[in-house]
Structure formats: C-alpha cells, structure tokens
Amino acid sequence: MKTFKKKIKIIVEKTKTGFSAYSEEYPIFTTGRTIPELINNALEATQLNFEEEFEITHENLKFEIDFAQFFQYYKVLNSKFLAEKIGMNPTLLSQYVQGHKKPSENQTEKILSGIHQIGQELSEMNLIYKS
Template sequence: MMKTQKLKMILEKTDTGFSAFSESYAIFTTGATIPELLHNALEAVNFYFEEENIGFQAEYLKFEIDFQQFFQYYKVLNSKFLAEKIGMNPTLLSQYVQGQKKPSDKQTQKILSGIHQIGKELSEINLIHG
C-alpha cells in the first residue's frame, strides 16, 4: 500500500457503539463513539503497517457507512429536509435510506455534498442561551 493512497474503512453501528474494518487488510476496531472509533482505527492501521515502517495520519483514512446506518444514527438529519435541500425527490431518498434502492455514484455524491453543506452550515452557528 502506498502512503498517498487512502485506506477505506467500513463503519458500522453496533449495539455497543461502532466498528470499522478494512475490506483489503485484516484491520478492524471498535469504539463507543465516533471520535473514539476514528482514534482506534488510526492506531489499528498504524499497528498493522508497523513492520513495513509505514505511518498513517488521519487524512489517509476514508470511512464509509451505508445510507440506512447513517440515517439511523444521525436521526437529527431528516431525509425529507435533505431531499428538499439538494433538489431530490423525497420518496427516492427515502428508498435509498430504507435500502429499497441503491443510488448511483452521481446520486451518492449529490447526497454527500448536501450532508457536507448542512454540516458546514451547522458548524458556523452559535447558539444563544440566556
């Protein structure tokens, strides 16, 4: 594996938190939270490649999660709202979320772009309490 390539890890929700594994290498880990899982995954990858003197940084890991698990975990993100935000038919997005249909690469990028945009908007908001 070349260090400039991203190592794909499949992320899954479990009863006790999260797990991640590589489809290409015998690398797997768990964590109670997403931040813990990301930290543990980086440690697991570095441990796996230690004998080859390859050290990974977080930006070289690519995490993927399927639609159903993403929307089950991030319940705060309403699929109807997302569909309207990205100009997609809400019924179609719902079918993707429920696993009834599989989105094309183009549709997946459109959805992911919308999720990233919402995340960016949320990260720029400060709540007023008083």
Template structure:
C-alpha cells in the same frame, strides 16, 4: 494513500475493518471508532514507518450510519434539495427500506454537491 475502512453497526456500537489490510477495530460510537481506526492502522503500519492520520481514511458507511455520524446534515432539507420524498429518505435512514443503487447514488451526489458548496464558502472578515 487512502485506506478504505468499512463500518458496520453492531449490538454494542460499531465495528470497522480495512478493505485491503488485516486491520479490525470497534468503538461504542462513531467518533471513538474513528480514533480506534487510526490507532489500529498505526499499529499495523508501525514496522513500515508509516503514520496514518484521519485524512488518510476513506470511511465507507451505510446510509443510516452516515446520518448518525454527520448529525449536522438535516435530512429534511437534503430530501428537498435532491427532490426526494422526505418520508422515503427517512425510511432509508432508519433502515426500514433499503435504497436501490440509483437512489443511493442520488443521495450521495446531493451530499457531495453540498460538501463542495460548503468547501467553497468564504466569510467576510
């Protein structure tokens, strides 16, 4: 069971709500927010005997929030990888410009391909 949590930036940090359940929470940073999501969902599902873990979450972020949450991803390298102008991607990330649905899918596809490649990596022992 994947529970979609929609994340939004606020003046004091972040907020999140479940797309299909009456669950809402906040956090000063994204890591705190994720922990609070799990705690709030577990309170909601407690009577049903379900325990929610991080892998049960489907977190939906805006592009700028994604890059803040996953700081390990280098936007410059990603822009080169997907063939997008670096300054344009930077403007999307900073919220100066809003990407079209096509551009958003292009960025998402690049991130997902990178994730698949990283998941397949093995080191010699």
C-alpha cells in the same frame, strides 16, 4: 519514515454496543462505542498495522457507512429536509435510506455533498440566548 499516499477504505457498521470498522484490503479491525471513538481506534489500528513502514494520519483513512445505518445513527438529520436542500425527491431519498433502492454514484455524491454542506453550515453557527 515514508508517508503513505493512498486512502485506506474503512467500512463502518452499527452494532448493538456501538460500532465496528474494518478494512477489506488490510488486516485492520476495531470497535468503538461512538463514531469519534471508532475513528480514533481505527487510526490507532491502522498505525499499528503500518508502524514499521509508513506514517499514517487521519487523511489516509476514508470511512464508509451505508445509508440506513448513517441515518439511523444521525437521527438529527432529517431525510426530507436533506432531500429538499439538495433538490431530490424526498420519496426517492427515503427509499435509499430504507434500503429499498440503491443510489447511483452521482446520487451518492449529491447526497454526500448535501450532508457536507449542512455540516459546514452547522460548524459555522454560534448559538446565543436572548432574554
């Protein structure tokens, strides 16, 4: 079976019962109560769509979610803290999050890079209890 070389963009939207996801390019649609469940369901739906032609893995999927929905779901991520971490005006980031302004591609990359950096820092941290 051939390996699929392209990234498939999957649009994620928050719903009342969890999340939905779809591709604008292919007939791929799914839902999930949580983000991890949605990611697994999207992979399964994509694999079913291409099962006769290509081998699909997580690396083939590119998930996208808008700013407001991202910060609504990941409430633990404080936009003021993120703005300070990436050297951005907190008011400007807040306007992006609330949908009052649309960030440029460079600003989006800067924000995403900051989110990835925070995620990396958190993944390398161990918590201990000192008595």
